[in-house]
Structure formats: structure tokens, C-alpha cells
Amino acid sequence: MTAEGKMTVTLKDIAEEVGVSPATVSLAIRGRKAGKKSLSPGTVEAVLKAAKKLGYRPNMLAKNLASQSSMTIGVLLSSLVFGSESFLEGVNMVLGGEFTSLLSVYNRDAALERAEMEVLIGNRVAGIVAACSGDPENLQIYKDVSQTYNIPIVLYSRRMPGIKLPVVRADHFESTFKATRALQELGHKRIRYAGISFSKWIETHKLYVEGYEAAMRDAGLENEMRGAVKLGVKDWVKAPNVIAEAANILDTWAADRERATALLVDNDWLAYQVLDECRRRGIRVPQDLSLMSIGDYRFSALSFVDLSTMRVKGEHPMEMMVGIGTAELLRDLMAGGKWDGNDILLPVEPCMRTTTGRV
Amino acid sequence: MTAEGKMTVTLKDIAEEVGVSPATVSLAIRGRKAGKKSLSPGTVEAVLKAAKKLGYRPNMLAKNLASQSSMTIGVLLSSLVFGSESFLEGVNMVLGGEFTSLLSVYNRDAALERAEMEVLIGNRVAGIVAACSGDPENLQIYKDVSQTYNIPIVLYSRRMPGIKLPVVRADHFESTFKATRALQELGHKRIRYAGISFSKWIETHKLYVEGYEAAMRDAGLENEMRGAVKLGVKDWVKAPNVIAEAANILDTWAADRERATALLVDNDWLAYQVLDECRRRGIRVPQDLSLMSIGDYRFSALSFVDLSTMRVKGEHPMEMMVGIGTAELLRDLMAGGKWDGNDILLPVEPCMRTTTGRV
DNA sequence: GTGAAAGCGCTAACAG
DNA sequence: CTGTTAGCGCTTTCAC
Numbered sequence: 001m002t003a004e005g006k007m008t009v010t011l012k013d014i015a016e017e018v019g020v021s022p023a024t025v026s027l028a029i030r031g032r033k034a035g036k037k038s039l040s041p042g043t044v045e046a047v048l049k050a051a052k053k054l055g056y057r058p059n060m061l062a063k064n065l066a067s068q069s070s071m072t073i074g075v076l077l078s079s080l081v082f083g084s085e086s087f088l089e090g091v092n093m094v095l096g097g098e099f100t101s102l103l104s105v106y107n108r109d110a111a112l113e114r115a116e117m118e119v120l121i122g123n124r125v126a127g128i129v130a131a132c133s134g135d136p137e138n139l140q141i142y143k144d145v146s147q148t149y150n151i152p153i154v155l156y157s158r159r160m161p162g163i164k165l166p167v168v169r170a171d172h173f174e175s176t177f178k179a180t181r182a183l184q185e186l187g188h189k190r191i192r193y194a195g196i197s198f199s200k201w202i203e204t205h206k207l208y209v210e211g212y213e214a215a216m217r218d219a220g221l222e223n224e225m226r227g228a229v230k231l232g233v234k235d236w237v238k239a240p241n242v243i244a245e246a247a248n249i250l251d252t253w254a255a256d257r258e259r260a261t262a263l264l265v266d267n268d269w270l271a272y273q274v275l276d277e278c279r280r281r282g283i284r285v286p287q288d289l290s291l292m293s294i295g296d297y298r299f300s301a302l303s304f305v306d307l308s309t310m311r312v313k314g315e316h317p318m319e320m321m322v323g324i325g326t327a328e329l330l331r332d333l334m335a336g337g338k339w340d341g342n343d344i345l346l347p348v349e350p351c352m353r354t355t356t357g358r359v
Numbered sequence: 360m361t362a363e364g365k366m367t368v369t370l371k372d373i374a375e376e377v378g379v380s381p382a383t384v385s386l387a388i389r390g391r392k393a394g395k396k397s398l399s400p401g402t403v404e405a406v407l408k409a410a411k412k413l414g415y416r417p418n419m420l421a422k423n424l425a426s427q428s429s430m431t432i433g434v435l436l437s438s439l440v441f442g443s444e445s446f447l448e449g450v451n452m453v454l455g456g457e458f459t460s461l462l463s464v465y466n467r468d469a470a471l472e473r474a475e476m477e478v479l480i481g482n483r484v485a486g487i488v489a490a491c492s493g494d495p496e497n498l499q500i501y502k503d504v505s506q507t508y509n510i511p512i513v514l515y516s517r518r519m520p521g522i523k524l525p526v527v528r529a530d531h532f533e534s535t536f537k538a539t540r541a542l543q544e545l546g547h548k549r550i551r552y553a554g555i556s557f558s559k560w561i562e563t564h565k566l567y568v569e570g571y572e573a574a575m576r577d578a579g580l581e582n583e584m585r586g587a588v589k590l591g592v593k594d595w596v597k598a599p600n601v602i603a604e605a606a607n608i609l610d611t612w613a614a615d616r617e618r619a620t621a622l623l624v625d626n627d628w629l630a631y632q633v634l635d636e637c638r639r640r641g642i643r644v645p646q647d648l649s650l651m652s653i654g655d656y657r658f659s660a661l662s663f664v665d666l667s668t669m670r671v672k673g674e675h676p677m678e679m680m681v682g683i684g685t686a687e688l689l690r691d692l693m694a695g696g697k698w699d700g701n702d703i704l705l706p707v708e709p710c711m712r713t714t715t716g717r718v
Numbered sequence: 719g720t721g722a723a724a725g726c727g728c729t730a731a732c733a734g
Numbered sequence: 735c736t737g738t739t740a741g742c743g744c745t746t747t748c749a750c
Binding site for chain 3: 379380381382383386397398399402421423424425426427
């Protein structure tokens, strides 16, 4: 559109136009003010004018290559599911201003996870936020990232066994502990927990179970505790599977000689499925069964859902809070900060609505 | 971890190790088989072995700079909301194997949109998928992208006024047209449409209104058509606002001397809010009011929601279908294909559930 | 088959 | 204050 027909205008083009050297243009454009060196206002102005005129656009590839740095961060997700958008928004709120995210998704495939990590390394990202699979096969690449390439990395939701990397997550143990306690306060004694374990490398499920069991023991209810319903390792993201799990959970519940009066499940989406299944089976909630879960998805607050659930304290949904926390830590690390060695556990609190009632 | 303490290993390192030139290593590593030139199997093997041993990782910045190409695509979103994760998954299904996405979000801020586009250009992405704001202020940069930089770009959901760029979207006109018709088939005559217009540059709302009005006219119901409830330009993403809109919609409905028997709204999330508000006001759905919407979010199929809605034909949710379609077109364009000049409109169909009933 | 050399566009000392 | 000189790590003719 401009007079020049040149495809892409470079620093050199500007240099020629203005009659200075490329180096000077480089300095002028980046506003080399603060440092020791400064350019004459006249030159700077001339350069800027020419840049505008020629439609100059810095080539970040060249810039990054030369400066050995980049304004890109890598975001590695295990999958794109409901909640991912919220997590990404959290990350974006904190880091979006300065950095752009390279989004990598490995769909719970450890080999793909490695490949995606290679891409992030290859692009020399300034930092990484990752939901690792935890598969020990991939330990080496996490070591490479943080040790060989010195790329700051923050894990979210779960740790990588074998290497001490900072983790930011909701407090899983407290989630089931407090939820169970909240149910107890409503008079429930026969409380069951049902959760899904994604993979044996991820400790989330274990922490949930521990929190539940601790609360039951504390209340002297170990006799009432038939243990958590153990669900298989599945990709529950796909609706059909979850529906099957909900049916499974209710079958187990119904088969009990002494049916539980309250059921605590893994996450809100699973709770929706259970609610759905209860409706089909004519099980009244909360009269016949109190239902509680973890996550407080936005839907749960709708009056026709009104699900009792655990939420992360703060003004945002759980996933976003985790995204914010993760990004904040990464921001600090990229700025040269040191990690104090402690995982960051976001505090949770119960949010009791109408799917739970007194016994 | 390896014997060498070198921070980062390059082609040259391998070359020295093996005793060949960097150029040869470059060819060997990329498997220069098909072309005219071929390397002796021995060399290739030696190079590969050395690469493995030294832990070589290609520097994509350098590679892209030198080859003037990149395996990165830009994904520009107006905001991260429920559905974004689904769209991204669709894009990832198609392009995820070869490309990595640079994610840019501009939060409906035209200036930010421009800045993010600059970033994508600066990184010399191989292609762009964008949900543009439509703001004419940004026309130039879209021209620059596709004309000056020859970066293939596919718009999703809406077009950019002033420039002919390929658009992939659900068929908005047909959505309300068919929905209205479906309601008519249930015997409804007093049907209202309520939608939200994000910005005056985006034609979605207009198409929705046109589809609705066409269906009403076709059925000779223009007298029953009081026009669509026009809602302001708002960031309805934030729950409080939507709740306010739902109240607004129902206020308008209630104030009508002859109340509509059926209400058609913009999207499922808004429908949930209306459902919520109906429940609070004691309006029975569908006895007092039939409710239908557009989108068929996963949540809508749950038995305790069971929302009648319009869906995109196919096996995936609307957003994912659009993501897939957008990515497929971009893939073709990046492969050198030509756009035939027609927008791609994904066909839609009604999915009648229990929030709608016979009059 | 393989190597030498030039260059992608920019940065970063170090001179002048 | 500004220009020169080297690269950053890889690709890509074009000779040998």
C-alpha cells in the first residue's frame, strides 16, 4: 500500500532511508534512553518517522535469536476441556501483557507431551507453565528444561515425580476434608466419596481420598467409611464415559446394605452427571441423597442446579485462580526470583447450596 | 547430565564431533532423502548418533529465520470464554500435529487486537485464525497481514468489513430461521427473539434477527412479531450482566399485553440465565413459556436442563465444529490452496428437548 | 556426497 | 553520539 513495493522492511532499509547505520536504528527504535548511551533526539525522531513511513515491523525471530531471549511462554495442557479456557484466562491476566503463549496440548499422551516440550524448548520460550502427565518416561525432558536450558517452569495441579519443581494447585486434601466435614455438620454419618484417577502418576485422587478419610476418622466415623468408590483411569472428558461412571457410582450406592446419605464426588461435571442419573432413577436430591462436589463451576450456581460444592477462596473460579497463581509464580521466576521450595496450595472453602440437606 | 557441560548444543558441535561440515549435519538431520542430493548412509548414521549423544535440539528461532518460514500459527480470540476451549480443540485436532499455536487474546479491545496482530506478524506465523473485532480502525493491519506479509488468514464467526477474507461460521440466519420454524410447528404464533449485539461491527446479531423475521413473515405472522428484544452491547460474559439481561428479557416479556408463548434467545448460556430467572419468578417452562436457544452446549443435554436448542450438524459441539472448519480452510490455504471466495457456513439443525412444548 | 560461503534480521560489544 | 564488526544457529546455493 505504501509507495515502496518491498515485501518486508528491515532495519537496514530504515538505516539507508535515514542515512545512519542499522545499529543506530536498532537503538533508536528500542528507545535506548536509560542506559549510558543515548542518541540525539534528532536521529531518533528521524528513525521513528522513517520506520512509520516504511511500515517497519521488527522480526521477532531475528530479535530473539540475536538477543537469546524471547517474549513467549509455553503453556502445556494435558487436554482442552471445560475449565481450560478459564485457566488460560488466568495466565493471560497475569502474563498476557508482556508475553504471548505458545499453546501445547498433549491429550494425556506421554510421547506427545515430550514432543510438545521439545517444541517449546526449540522455540526458546522464556518460561513454561505445565500440567505434566507425571509419567517418569518424561522425567528427563523436565530436567533438561529446567537444568540444561534453565527455562523457568511452574507445574500446575500436579507435581512431576523425580524432580523438585514448583507446583501451584488447589488444596486437594483440604477440599475433601472440609467437604466431608461440612456434610457431617449436616448430620451425615454415612458419607461416601467417589473420584476418578486419571493416571497412577497423578496424586490428586490420592489426596482427595486422604482428605476424606481423615475427616471421617476425626469424626470417629471410620466404621461408616466403606472407602472411596474407586473409578478407573478414564478419559472422563467424553460425556459417555462420565455418564457411565455416574451410573456406576449410583449402582454401587444402591447396592449398599446401608445406603450412604451423602455422596461427595470429584468435580462438578461428574456431579451433574450424577444429578442427571438420579433424576432418571427417581432418586430425590437431597431427600434421598445429598450430593456435593468440588470445583464450583459457573453452572453450579444456577438456581435449577444449585450444587453444593467446594470452591477456591477468591473472586474467581478455581481454574482461573490456579492459572493466576501459576502465572504469578512464573512471572517471579522469570524476573530472576528464587522459588522458596514450597508448593503453593490455594485455600478452599465449602459453598453449600441445595443439593445437600440435613439427614 | 551428559558428559559435556555445554549449555546448548548446535549443528556445529555435531559437525565437529563427527568431523563433517555443519551443512552436512543440517541435511542429515532433516533427512535429505527425497531430493536430488543424498548423503551416504554412514554419514547420516554418524550424525544422528552424535546428535542423540550430545542431546542436540534444533533452535527453531534460527531455523525459522533462515528458512523464512515457521511451524507456528496465530490464533486470535476476542476473549477466553466458555466455548473457547472447544474452539481451540477443534483447531488443534486439525493443525495440532504440525503446528503450534501462538494464542492471542484481545478482550474486545480494538487497540489490543492490533497489538496482538503485530506480535503474530512479528513472529512470522505461517497462518492466522482470527475472531476479529470488525473495528474499521484495524482494517489496515488485516490488509497488511494478508497483502504485505502474505500470511494466510481465516476469520471465524464474523467478517472484517472492508476486506474480502474467508470466514467460517455457523449459519446464523438459518439458526434463528429454523428455530423459529420449529417453534411454529409446535403451534406457537407469538414468538419473540432476544439477542445481544456485541458490537456494531459484528453482523451476527443482525443475521439472527433477519432469520427470525424471515421465518415469521413466511408463516404470515408479521403481526405477531413485535421485533426482537434489542439488548445493549455488553460484555455478557460476566455473569452479573447476563443475569441482568435475563431479567430484562423477562420484564419485557411480562409487560407485553399479549405475552409471547415462546422465546428464542441468542445462546445457551443466556437461556440458562432465563431459565434461572423463570424459576425465581415462578414462570413454568414450557407451560407458561417455551424457551429455545442457539448453541447446544454440552450442559444443555443434561436431564435437569434439557434445553431445546439449535446445533451445528456433525458429531461435535458448535464451537469445535467451527474450529475444525476454520483450521481446515487455513490448512488448505497454507498448503498453497486458493480460496474460492465463498464463506463457509456450517449447517444447523434444531434439537428439540423439553424447554419447549405445544401451545 | 560433501564443504565453503553467504545470509536470514537483529543485537551487542567495542571503537571512533 | 554513531558506525563497525561480529556473531545468534540454521539454511541454501554452488562448487569441488
